[in-house]
Amino acid sequence: MSIDLGRPGDFHVHLRDGAMAELVTPQVHSGGASVCYVMPNLVPPLDNVPAVLDYHKKLQAIDNRPKYLMSLYLSPNITPETIREAKSKNIYGVKCYPAGVTTNSAHGVGSYEPFFPVFAEMEKCDLVLNLHGECPSTGNINVMNAEPEFLPTLKMLHQRFPKLRIILEHCTTRAAVEAVKECGDTVAATITCHHLFLTVDSWGGNAFNFCKPVAKFPDDRQALIDAATSGSPKFFFGSDSAPHPLEAKTKGKNASAGVFTQNASIAYISEAFHQSGNMENLKKFVTDNGKKFYKIDDSELGKETVRLVKRPNKIPEVIEHEGVVVVPFMAGETLEYSVEWV
Amino acid sequence: MSIDLGRPGDFHVHLRDGAMAELVTPQVHSGGASVCYVMPNLVPPLDNVPAVLDYHKKLQAIDNRPKYLMSLYLSPNITPETIREAKSKNIYGVKCYPAGVTTNSAHGVGSYEPFFPVFAEMEKCDLVLNLHGECPSTGNINVMNAEPEFLPTLKMLHQRFPKLRIILEHCTTRAAVEAVKECGDTVAATITCHHLFLTVDSWGGNAFNFCKPVAKFPDDRQALIDAATSGSPKFFFGSDSAPHPLEAKTKGKNASAGVFTQNASIAYISEAFHQSGNMENLKKFVTDNGKKFYKIDDSELGKETVRLVKRPNKIPEVIEHEGVVVVPFMAGETLEYSVEWV
Numbered sequence: 054m055s056i057d058l059g060r061p062g063d064f065h066v067h068l069r070d071g072a073m074a075e076l077v078t079p080q081v082h083s084g085g086a087s088v089c090y091v092m093p094n095l096v097p098p099l100d101n102v103p104a105v106l107d108y109h110k111k112l113q114a115i116d117n118r119p120k121y122l123m124s125l126y127l128s129p130n131i132t133p134e135t136i137r138e139a140k141s142k143n144i145y146g147v148k149c150y151p152a153g154v155t156t157n158s159a160h161g162v163g164s165y166e167p168f169f170p171v172f173a174e175m176e177k178c179d180l181v182l183n184l185h186g187e188c189p190s191t192g193n194i195n196v197m198n199a200e201p202e203f204l205p206t207l208k209m210l211h212q213r214f215p216k217l218r219i220i221l222e223h224c225t226t227r228a229a230v231e232a233v234k235e236c237g238d239t240v241a242a243t244i245t246c247h248h249l250f251l252t253v254d255s256w257g258g259n260a261f262n263f264c265k266p267v268a269k270f271p272d273d274r275q276a277l278i279d280a281a282t283s284g285s286p287k288f289f290f291g292s293d294s295a296p297h298p299l300e301a302k303t304k305g306k307n308a309s310a311g312v313f314t315q316n317a318s319i320a321y322i323s324e325a326f327h328q329s330g331n332m333e334n335l336k337k338f339v340t341d342n343g344k345k346f347y348k349i350d351d352s353e354l355g356k357e358t359v360r361l362v363k364r365p366n367k368i369p370e371v372i373e374h375e376g377v378v379v380v381p382f383m384a385g386e387t388l389e390y391s392v393e394w395v
Numbered sequence: 396m397s398i399d400l401g402r403p404g405d406f407h408v409h410l411r412d413g414a415m416a417e418l419v420t421p422q423v424h425s426g427g428a429s430v431c432y433v434m435p436n437l438v439p440p441l442d443n444v445p446a447v448l449d450y451h452k453k454l455q456a457i458d459n460r461p462k463y464l465m466s467l468y469l470s471p472n473i474t475p476e477t478i479r480e481a482k483s484k485n486i487y488g489v490k491c492y493p494a495g496v497t498t499n500s501a502h503g504v505g506s507y508e509p510f511f512p513v514f515a516e517m518e519k520c521d522l523v524l525n526l527h528g529e530c531p532s533t534g535n536i537n538v539m540n541a542e543p544e545f546l547p548t549l550k551m552l553h554q555r556f557p558k559l560r561i562i563l564e565h566c567t568t569r570a571a572v573e574a575v576k577e578c579g580d581t582v583a584a585t586i587t588c589h590h591l592f593l594t595v596d597s598w599g600g601n602a603f604n605f606c607k608p609v610a611k612f613p614d615d616r617q618a619l620i621d622a623a624t625s626g627s628p629k630f631f632f633g634s635d636s637a638p639h640p641l642e643a644k645t646k647g648k649n650a651s652a653g654v655f656t657q658n659a660s661i662a663y664i665s666e667a668f669h670q671s672g673n674m675e676n677l678k679k680f681v682t683d684n685g686k687k688f689y690k691i692d693d694s695e696l697g698k699e700t701v702r703l704v705k706r707p708n709k710i711p712e713v714i715e716h717e718g719v720v721v722v723p724f725m726a727g728e729t730l731e732y733s734v735e736w737v
Binding site: 190192193195196197252253254256257258259260261262263267270271272299302303304305306307308309310380 | 532648722
């Protein structure tokens with residue numbers, strides 16, 4: 054039994070830099086993606102066009118098989134002029150991090166109004182706005198309701214900029230799924246691999262399952278599975294694969310937030326679809342919907358395509374390169390599906 | 396400025412065995428407690444009277460300053476006869492762990508009805524039933540609602556055995572505080588140090604703050620602070636100090652659940668009361684209410700009393716004994732209060 058998945062995309066990846074980039078970038082292809090959307094939260098953040106183009110070259114030098122869709126980091130350095138420059142250089146979007154909510158977000162956004170001229174220019178130039186949809190914890194806002202608390206902001210931005218394509222990245226709650234459905238066609242959401250498996254029980258005492266946004270309640274997880282398997286063009290795959298070196302996960306406190314899934318991204322998703330008893334819309338979720346939203350044509354991608362085959366796929370305990378060690382999601386477990394490039 | 400706290404009690408401690416017991420048992424006194432209620436979840440669990448008495452001797456041999464109130468572990472080995480034997484040997488109560496919810500609870504209880512004859516005998520003999528009030532995670536039950544889901548069981552047991560003294564141990568939610576208030580005088584609750592400080596945001600990625608029951612929402616924390624500072628005899632101090640060796644907290648996954656607070660137990664509580672702006676009922680919470688519930692008279696305790704003084708109290712980064720290393724709660728931080736024995 055095999056399924057032709059065409060040229061899948063992973064529309065939310067963290068490829069880092071240095072030795073870590075050398076380790077994880079080739080895994081985009083190994084995991085089964087022809088195209089990926091690259092997040093700009095390096096240190097320092099990629100908030101100008103030359104830095105993004107330079108990073109693009111580095112990634113291509115490591116592995117030129119995938120197409121890398123590049124993005125800018127929204128900061129006060131970004132102006133409408135930056136957006137026009139980005140457009141001319143084929144940069145696809147701008148990632149907006151609320152300050153302080155996740156890895157390397159310290160330079161992120163406190164309030165949205167100052168960026169309205171930037172968003173207006175993005176709408177005009179047809180760049181995508183990628184939202185990390187969480188409010189910072191304060192008062193009664195906490196990691197469990199940080200995303201629902203953000204949804205009025207999503208709706209406000211959509212209302213003000215109805216033609217601006219907006220993606221609510223790595224959505225984790227039923228409330229978020231509903232909010233995205235209620236918005237017009239210009240609003241979509243990515244869903245990760247790990248949020249189809251994990252709940253709030255999974256990350257207490259397990260730093261490898263700890264990410265932001267955190268995995269929520271069983272009912273939220275079900276809503277994500279339902280959205281992913283629905284075939285709706287509003288939901289597509291973005292792994293938010295976020296590698297951290299082993300030592301950042303095993304110091305007991307202040308473990309870095311992020312789950313690494315790049316190495317088997319399409320296989321994890323296939324496993325979740327299989328477990329839900331619904332393989333029918335798998336290709337829509339991992340291949341068709343995201344490329345349509347980003348307006349990517351298969352002619353821009355490599356010739357090889359992915360065939361999903363039912364073959365035991367053991368996830369290694371660790372992945373290593375030049376002294377950098379990363380523990381993948383579900384390390385040591387065996388998935389039912391593997392990908393082959395044909 | 397100083398406050399006479401008399402002879403405080405810590406009515407929920409884990410003193411372990413071996414080198415760990417040698418490390419933590421003397422901390423009952425250092426932390427400021429004249430009396431403590433000792434949990435029976437050793438490996439194997441203490442589910443017979445001779446084992447409990449043997450453990451009592453070992454603890455006294457390590458440090459004979461505190462009075463140790465001993466308990467049995469509820470398992471199928473406990474019969475009404477065990478209860479009568481326990482009563483004759485001055486064992487104070489029976490701890491009930493739902494199977495699989497926390498450290499060394501694998502031998503715990505699946506359903507309560509089979510133990511009704513034991514509870515009836517406990518009611519007759521006036522032994523205390525200590526409840527770990529969580530339902531195991533399954534379906535929509537998860538670590539965040541595991542305690543509220545347990546509250547109907549608390550109410551059922553109270554209704555069936557109205558004279559049985561029951562303690563809902565380490566309560567963590569507003570729902571639990573309300574449920575305990577709604578029950579009669581025979582039902583009380585302990586509250587830990589760390590749940591007066593932590594919320595759901597505190598334990599993601601921080602294994603030293605990870606415990607069962609997990610810390611809940613900010614509103615739940617406020618309910619605990621309000622209950623502890625209220626002076627109500629239904630709420631008193633039980634640290635649930637639960638030491639684990641450093642390596643059990645730093646392996647990344649499957650970190651052991653438990654926060655270690657024994658070394659500065661009364662100082663942590665004083666800090667929380669101080670931060671809430673209400674020191675008035677501190678002595679009721681740490682000294683009077685618990686001893687009244689357990690029917691302990693000061694004449695049974697040591698001559699020394701505790702004076703709380705406003706003096707910087709730096710929590711060490713680690714506490715160590717014969718190669719066993721434990722990281723205390725708020726390691727490296729400085730509390731405003733210290734205890735002195737006078």
